[in-house]
Amino acid sequence: MENRKSKILFVFRSYNHLPTFRKSVRLLADRGHEVSVLFHGGLTDNTLEEIRQFEGNPDNITYDWTMPSQRGGTFVFHSREVLNYRKHLLKAGGLQFYAERWRGYLHPKLQKIFAWRIARELVKTGLAGWFLKLIERLTPPQSDVLSHLRNLNPDIVAVTPLNQRYSSMELEYLKAAVTLGVPSVLLMGSWDHITSKGIYHIVPDVSLIWNEEQVQEMWEHHRIPRDNLRIVGAPTLDHWLDFDDPTPREIFCKNYRLRPDDSIIMYCCSSNVIIGSETASVTELRKILDESADERLKRTQIIFRPHPKNFKIYEKLQLPGVTVIPRGDVLYGKLEGQRIFYDTLMHSSLVFGINTSAMLDAMLLGKPVIALYKDQYTATQVEMYHFNSLLHMGAIEFAKTPDEIRKAILDIFEGRDVRKEKRERFIRDFIRPRGIKISANEVIADEIEDILKSSKHSLLF
Template identity: 30%
Template sequence: MKENSNDSTIYKIRTNKDTGFKELITENPMLDRQEKVISESKNLKIINGIERKDIWKYLLRIFRETISLISYFQRNDRSVFLYNQKRYVPKIINYCLSYTIYQKHLLPINLIYKIFKKIHQIIPASKSIKLFIKSLNTNCVVVVGGNWPTNHNYFSSEIDYIKACSKLKIPSVIQVVSWDNLTARGIYHYSPNLMLAWNQIHKEEAFRIHNIPKEKIKITGSPVMDKWFDQQNNLRKKENFFHDLNINPNIPLITYLGSSKNIVGRNEKVIVEKIFKILKKKGIQMIIRPHGGNSGQFKSLASQIPVIPLQGDLPDTNKSEKLMIETLIYSSVCIGINTTAMIDSVVLGTPCITLIKKEFDLGQSLTAHFKNIRKNNIFPEVFNEEDACEKIEKIIHEGKSFINKNEIENFCRPQGNQISSGKMASQFILSLLKSN
């Protein structure tokens, strides 16, 4: 697991002074706040992994990031994620790949891809990672993510654990971690023994884009969304939630779900302000739930529109999960551009509208994961702020008939609404262990 971070949250490992056990914590530097995610037990140990640091890593960085960039060209993906990927590739390679003559005539891009892949496969596994895995005396290695980009300051080593396991004859697993993980990040450069995908769409993407053999891919649903299906939080009553936000419990509440900088930059503020003013005239109140890594854009609005939480946050602790569940289930409708929270809203039973804006095409309509969502009609669509407010009024009056329940379950829990995705993933891993 990569130690992830964004503008609001950093994951760290600390030792509990009282128990002596290590804990995985989230830290919000802006609020000087730490919260425990999970603690060690007799069945769980928390340790730092190691990063690849041998002479091959500089060459690997060039080859891996170039292969990932070429993959965007091959599948004609011209979304914001293509331009993000370009940042990790040397300028001269960027120039060559982007220049039309190299793509079509002088040196076909598919040939470059095959040559780079072939050379990449020849580079040996990391000796230090192999020794580290052997020292753990483990029966299996599960990688969460595995296709993060590498830059000058950080070498993304997660995928190297897959190759090391292959050389050590130890079973390996990759868990798809998010709805856009297979199309908005890099390539999985090595195949694990088992890949755990959310749904049929993910399975096809893993095969078509990442060349993972179909027989190695199993569909489990989304373990990260189990918390919404299996919620056991002690929630505040609706009246108390509204009271704490100083808003009226007798007036419909709309929540605007902020998107990441990748998707919208810092350009949502004007949209939110316009929607807020129209809704206010209609007697409807609104709050903002910012994206965890893009909350700063809304601070100037906080005096007139509640921003919950003001500094942004991820729903990965009991407290933050509880706040997000309360926010979504006590809202009559949610609205957003392109963010996972929109899926979360529908899973929790609150209709969510997507506002399609031409100015956000690179981060919205042109992205593969958003195209898939549109095909499945999960969100009602509007194309300007006025239409958005009219649609909100209609949904308030007509209720939850706007939720496409079957499609959202097919997306998050295709094996059945009552079947835990995490439990199913663990069963596939145990089956893998038994067969080896």
């Protein structure tokens, strides 16, 4: 896409958010734009030198820290968190998981206040919402952020994720951009950010979202209209477009002491927000297979994949018939880690789990998914908006009893993939709405250039 060369600023909550949008950043730099990338240092484990070394200092891209936050413990900090809590109270109905989780993020004194029903009812009123939002409107951006933005002089500011707890610096840079009249863009990094996180205290000019379902979510949860939205697909799953053939099965199995002639099930763990430890669940799955009358199920091997943010508790896990891959740091966002994930998915017959975004990865690579359902998981499965998308579209199998689990697995082993058509429709509608082979990151880069081209904003100092 032809466009004048511009200064583009990306502001990420932490370095962990860059991998999802790395391709967009590099594409825009390759097209000749001057790209600056900022991270909130207080939320990033890596040093700036480590980041620059890993990213390779490509032409036209600079990496640096944001200004440090000055909001911690301030009145506006707490008002933002109460607004986030209020959002989930208003949407809760009979589903209390999100509201209760966010109440736990509040200051202990506020937690005690909102333990009272009358306080919860009062904060849900329109007057309370108006007052809390007024605090945001009357609070100017951090002065050092304004100065930093003036010095960088970007033509556009792109931020993510913007609405997580203890609001980080991408919110302050967006606030400064809006104040200075700089065009702004929100990048949507996950399938649940719209529904399960907080509100958007400052609304950008354009939000680049995944699909039509998120169009509805943006209106229902944030009152952001369609005119402010553009559908790009799921950038977090773009990396699979770069993979072709997996490591040969014989070599893969030899590397991990698996039997190449026997089936493999991949158990993908959820984050610790969903469930603390899944040792009991994978132990139960192993027992269900071992007690089967079918020899194929007895010989089925389980690959147990820890969640990237909850891997340490499994570093010493040892279970017969269960292989932990990878053991230790899962190398999130790095090519080696993605290759391990790709190989384990491709050599597995199906994916098993409770509620994890790895189910999306599995479906995109053509793998059936079985979700273990138990009453104790209700709050973290059927009461979660994003997981309900999978259920309503019929893209995954839901199994509760040992017999249901064994039958679902055997159906897949014997070629009765009853969810295949609905799974493929889910991929087309939810993950790749712009085209099954179209990179969402390429669409994001195109959309940013289109916004730059059509924008009449300019910084005048």
